Amino acid sequence: MKKILIIAMYWGTRIPGLAKYLPEFGWQPFVLTPHLGENPDLQFTVIETPYRDVLAFWKRLLRYNPTEGKDMREQVERRLGLKSTSSLINFAFTMGNEIFAYPDAEKGWKPFAIEAGRRLLQREKIDAMISSSSPATSHLIASELKTEYQVPWVADMRDLWSQNHNYSYGPLRKWLDTRLEAKTLSTTDALVTVSEPWAENLRMLHKGKPVYVITNGFDPAEVNEPPANLTAKFTITYTGRIYPRKQNATKLFAALRNLISDGVIDPEEIAIRFYGPKMEWLDKEIEHYALSRIVKQYGTIPRQVALEKQKESQILLLL
Numbered sequence: 001m002k003k004i005l006i007i008a009m010y011w012g013t014r015i016p017g018l019a020k021y022l023p024e025f026g027w028q029p030f031v032l033t034p035h036l037g038e039n040p041d042l043q044f045t046v047i048e049t050p051y052r053d054v055l056a057f058w059k060r061l062l063r064y065n066p067t068e069g070k071d072m073r074e075q076v077e078r079r080l081g082l083k084s085t086s087s088l089i090n091f092a093f094t095m096g097n098e099i100f101a102y103p104d105a106e107k108g109w110k111p112f113a114i115e116a117g118r119r120l121l122q123r124e125k126i127d128a129m130i131s132s133s134s135p136a137t138s139h140l141i142a143s144e145l146k147t148e149y150q151v152p153w154v155a156d157m158r159d160l161w162s163q164n165h166n167y168s169y170g171p172l173r174k175w176l177d178t179r180l181e182a183k184t185l186s187t188t189d190a191l192v193t194v195s196e197p198w199a200e201n202l203r204m205l206h207k208g209k210p211v212y213v214i215t216n217g218f219d220p221a222e223v224n225e226p227p228a229n230l231t232a233k234f235t236i237t238y239t240g241r242i243y244p245r246k247q248n249a250t251k252l253f254a255a256l257r258n259l260i261s262d263g264v265i266d267p268e269e270i271a272i273r274f275y276g277p278k279m280e281w282l283d284k285e286i287e288h289y290a291l292s293r294i295v296k297q298y299g300t301i302p303r304q305v306a307l308e309k310q311k312e313s314q315i316l317l318l319l
Contacts (some may be wrong), residue, residue, distance in 0.1 A: 005125055005151070006031045007113065007142050008132040009106055014158055015132055019044045019064055024306045028125070029284070032141075034109050049116045052108035078213075102134040102173070103180055113141045121149045132156040134164075136181070155185055157193040163201045166246045182206065188254050228311035233271045236314040239278050239306045247319040248281070253289040267294055275301050275309060 009013045011033065019029040020043060031045045032037045032053035120126065129151050131142035139155050148154045162177040169177070182205065185191065191211045193199050199211045242249075256272070259265040272295040274282065279297070286295045301309070310316055 001027055001028045002127040003028045003030065005029075005117065005120060005129045005145075007129065007138045008033055008119070008136055009109060009138055009169070010236060012158070013219070014156075014216060017217070018130075020219070027128075030079060030120060030126070032113055032120070034112070037131055042194075046269045047116050047120060049109070049112040051106075053105075060125060062135075091217045095288050103140070103177060104137055106135040106137045107140075109223060110137050110141055113137075113145055117141065117145045118148070119146065121151065125149055129153045129158055132158055132159060134159040136161050136177075139188075140186050143187055146187050152189045153187070154190045154192055155199070156204065156214075159308055160193070160198055160201065163198075163205065166249070170244075178205070185209070216246070223311065224251070228308065230314060231271070231312050233269055234315075235270075235313045236315045236317050238272075238276070238311055238317040238319070240272045242276065242282065242319065243280060244279070248285070249287075249317075250285055253285060253291055253295070256294070257289045270294055273298060273309065273313075275299070275305060275306055 001023070006015060006019060007027055008031065013050065013233070015031065019031055022165055023044075030047060031044060032047045032049065034049050036276075063248050071306075108200075108287070109307065114165055129142050129145065131138040131153070135137055142153050142155065145151065161181045164173060167174065188209065191202050191206060191209055192214050193211065194216050196213050199213050202211045203209070209285075236252075252272075256265070256270075260267050270293075274297045276297075276299075278299050282297060288291055
């Protein structure tokens with residue numbers, strides 16, 4: 001069986017699913033990561049490494065508490081009594097990220113991952129590597145290992161880098177990111193992303209590189225059995241984090257409010273559920289549209305429970 005090294009910091013479902021099914025195609029995966037997350041019953045080898053948070057000093061200075069379910073910007077805004085639209089706080093955080101978190105806030109993982117990768121490549125005959133972003137640091141790690149050991153390398157762009165549709169930095173940072181991306185991925189043997197439009201963007205930037213599309217999917221073993229009974233109310237469910245200033249549900253709330261006011265929808269027969277880190281600004285939007293009886297945040301739940309909540313819903317919401 002051939003052996004493959006997968007370099008990924010954030011697992012989501014794409015990486016565990018990939019590693020789970022690769023052995024069926026003759027590949028034994030080794031996954032390099034700084035933390036496991038919620039994956040207790042793994043069928044493949046995981047190499048966990050230490051990790052240094054490059055923003056740790058600033059988090060202590062700003063008294064960031066990760067257990068609050070709010071990002072650092074939200075917590076600072078609340079502590080200082082500023083509105084989320086404050087140009088001052090947005091400017092400060094954007095500039096801070098541009099300077100201290102280049103090319104990303106996870107760059108402190110790189111030296112640990114490279115050292116662990118070297119040990120593996122010296123010990124095992126690794127036939128190929130896959131690095132997955134975000135963060136882009138995964139590709140920086142793979143690029144160095146590729147240069148040293150000449151192992152065939154595929155860069156999986158489940159999130160784009162300089163072409164990211166949620167890109168939030170200025171033109172100088174954009175220029176630097178584009179140059180770094182082109183240099184880093186110049187040695188990759190192939191690129192993979194999740195949709196054809198994104199693939200076309202990558203082909204334009206990385207001319208001559210083969211680019212393939214592997215869409216995000218689902219694991220049939222997780223979602224098909226057992227069959228679920230739908231909820232009595234017409235239920236719309238969102239599972240996962242909502243990114244402030246990048247995603248919002250106000251169009252849904254406004255439409256729902258209008259349909260209720262016009263008598264088209266009975267408010268007693270519909271429910272909208274959000275599962276994930278609770279957001280104070282989302283509660284304010286719910287109150288603004290007078291939907292507190294219908295729309296509720298339930299906080300973060302285990303992944304298996306989230307799958308059950310999805311299966312019993314009439315509609316799944318994607319913002």
